[in-house]
Amino acid sequence: MHGCARCASSSSTTGPTTAISSTRRPRSSCTRSGRWGRAVPPGRPPNRPGACRSGRRGGPARGCPKGSSISVGREAGPAPDRGGRGAPGVGEDEVGVPRNERLRRGGDVEGGGALGLYVHVPFCAAICAYCNFNRGLLDEDLKRAYVAAVTREIERGGDGRRVDSIFFGGGTPSLLDVEEVARVLDACRRAFDVAPDVEATLEMNPESCSADYVSGLLGAGINRISLGVQSFHDGELARLGRAHSVEQARAAFAATREAGCGNVSLDMMLWLPAQTRAACAASVEALVALAPEHASLYMLELYPNAPLREEAARRGWSQAPDEDAAAMYLDAFARTDAAGYEQYEISNVARPGRRSRHNLKYWRDGEWLGFGCGAHSTRGGVRWKNLSETARYVDAVERGAPVAETRRRLSVEERLGDALFTGLRLAEGIDVAVVGRRYGVDLEARYGADVGRFVDAGWMIAAGGRWRLTRAGMLISNELLSTFV
Numbered sequence: 001m002h003g004c005a006r007c008a009s010s011s012s013t014t015g016p017t018t019a020i021s022s023t024r025r026p027r028s029s030c031t032r033s034g035r036w037g038r039a040v041p042p043g044r045p046p047n048r049p050g051a052c053r054s055g056r057r058g059g060p061a062r063g064c065p066k067g068s069s070i071s072v073g074r075e076a077g078p079a080p081d082r083g084g085r086g087a088p089g090v091g092e093d094e095v096g097v098p099r100n101e102r103l104r105r106g107g108d109v110e111g112g113g114a115l116g117l118y119v120h121v122p123f124c125a126a127i128c129a130y131c132n133f134n135r136g137l138l139d140e141d142l143k144r145a146y147v148a149a150v151t152r153e154i155e156r157g158g159d160g161r162r163v164d165s166i167f168f169g170g171g172t173p174s175l176l177d178v179e180e181v182a183r184v185l186d187a188c189r190r191a192f193d194v195a196p197d198v199e200a201t202l203e204m205n206p207e208s209c210s211a212d213y214v215s216g217l218l219g220a221g222i223n224r225i226s227l228g229v230q231s232f233h234d235g236e237l238a239r240l241g242r243a244h245s246v247e248q249a250r251a252a253f254a255a256t257r258e259a260g261c262g263n264v265s266l267d268m269m270l271w272l273p274a275q276t277r278a279a280c281a282a283s284v285e286a287l288v289a290l291a292p293e294h295a296s297l298y299m300l301e302l303y304p305n306a307p308l309r310e311e312a313a314r315r316g317w318s319q320a321p322d323e324d325a326a327a328m329y330l331d332a333f334a335r336t337d338a339a340g341y342e343q344y345e346i347s348n349v350a351r352p353g354r355r356s357r358h359n360l361k362y363w364r365d366g367e368w369l370g371f372g373c374g375a376h377s378t379r380g381g382v383r384w385k386n387l388s389e390t391a392r393y394v395d396a397v398e399r400g401a402p403v404a405e406t407r408r409r410l411s412v413e414e415r416l417g418d419a420l421f422t423g424l425r426l427a428e429g430i431d432v433a434v435v436g437r438r439y440g441v442d443l444e445a446r447y448g449a450d451v452g453r454f455v456d457a458g459w460m461i462a463a464g465g466r467w468r469l470t471r472a473g474m475l476i477s478n479e480l481l482s483t484f485v
Contacts, residue, residue: 113366114165115161115369116165116166116167116367117154117368118371118376119167119169119184120371121170121173121176122372122390124170124171124175125205125243142391145394146390146393146394149393150371150372151186153372154187154188157371160191161193162192163194163195163198164194164357165198165199165357165368166194168184168201172203172204174202174209178216182221185200185222198221199358200221200224201222201225201226206253207244209256211255211256213255214261225264225265227249227252227256227265230269231269232287233283234246236279236283239272240269240272246286253266264293265292265295266287267296268283268284268296270325271329273319275328277327277331281328281332284297288336294355295341296347297329297332297333298347299325299329299347326475329475330471330475333471344427346474363425365419370386372393373388374386381415382410383408384408385406388405412439416435418485421481421485423435424467424468424481424484427469429468432466432467450483454480458473
């Protein structure tokens with residue numbers, strides 16, 4: 001299974017593709033369920049083979065096209081590795097990417113063509129009942145060997161290309177010692193041309209956050225913290241199997257401020273088992289009160305056989321009807337609007353200048369390299385995915401063997417479909433002329449009639465040479481975006 005750019009690589013991503021979607025499967029290979037709108041950092045591996053997620057199927061939600069229902073997809077990337085090196089070198093032709101193609105694309109993508117680096121940390125102190133990312137319980141000896149392997153993979157895969165974002169995802173990256181994070185960042189600097197203003201993010205659980213730890217990370221080069229709060233209701237956290245309390249979440253946020261971190265993102269999940277619309281709104285209100293620079297608001301979508309799905313069935317914890325789920329989504333973003341945040345993507349908001357540069361590479365047709373077990377990469381029209389099992393990955397690196405287990409060259413049509421599918425997740429949408437020129441397609445001729453119908457229905461806006469979804473369109477984005485893939 002090669003995976004799909006529209007899905008969570010990461011899980012992050014990526015992430016999902018929408019808040020509400022169709023009972024009709026989109027014309028992609030997506031088959032797996034994920035969280036609504038979950039925008040996973042490019043490169044993060046899901047726990048099982050494949051990366052696509054079409055989401056939940058159910059009854060139609062109010063205001064949606066006939067047959068549509070709540071859902072989410074995910075984002076990802078997968079493809080090659082050569083002789084154990086993490087990525088094709090600059091100017092090399094082995095992966096079949098013409099040099100003029102790389103140069104042509106550079107000016108149109110996020111960061112002017114600079115790479116993003118994703119570092120996967122698969123270790124967790126406990127396994128959350130809803131999580132489907134590539135992860136396992138912490139083993140200190142294996143962690144030490146793993147950090148050494150990741151630094152070697154980075155050094156072997158480096159080609160000196162400009163890098164302007166680095167993202168540590170997991171798993172639980174905050175289980176790494178400060179010295180271990182510093183070693184990985186130093187490897188990135190040796191192997192690539194890391195920009196002075198690089199955005200360097202590390203995901204952190206509240207229970208592993210302290211002012212001293214964050215201060216050490218800032219000294220090592222991390223400048224953005226992503227806190228996995230998920231809810232501001234202790235009962236909901238307990239149902240999710242989270243190890244922290246609401247009090248610990250607030251204390252963790254305060255610790256980031258005490259340490260001097262001025263760029264903090266909070267992750268929150270909506271539409272939790274047994275959650276009411278009022279309880280969801282109260283959690284969003286608590287998030288806004290902390291005033292982080294960025295927030296990701298995901299609709300929880302339980303994958304098949306998730307322990308939480310089974311426990312919810314046993315205990316009678318049902319998720320609210322689709323109509324209430326849509327209301328939760330609209331309430332949440334109305335509140336962040338009122339608080340001065342900008343919704344720049346289906347499930348992400350930010351203060352001015354605080355959008356996630358790393359995730360924008362995914363949505364704006366950029367390129368990234370993923371390091372670590374199960375990490376996905378996308379570069380030069382090629383996708384590859386590393387070995388998923390941690391011990392196998394470490395062994396392969398130590399032997400100098402290839403670590404990519406799958407690689408695939410995307411056709412122009414697939415790349416176009418991904419560019420449209422992911423670009424239309426953004427509130428700004430796509431520049432029709434730029435995308436058409438990049439892939440040699442007259443988008444107006446091919447899709448103009450469909451877009452016209454969506455505009456008439458109030459789901460899209462076509463103006464100023466751009467196509468973009470309205471918020472009503474975001475609620476049914478899988479249904480709409482399936483038109484383009």
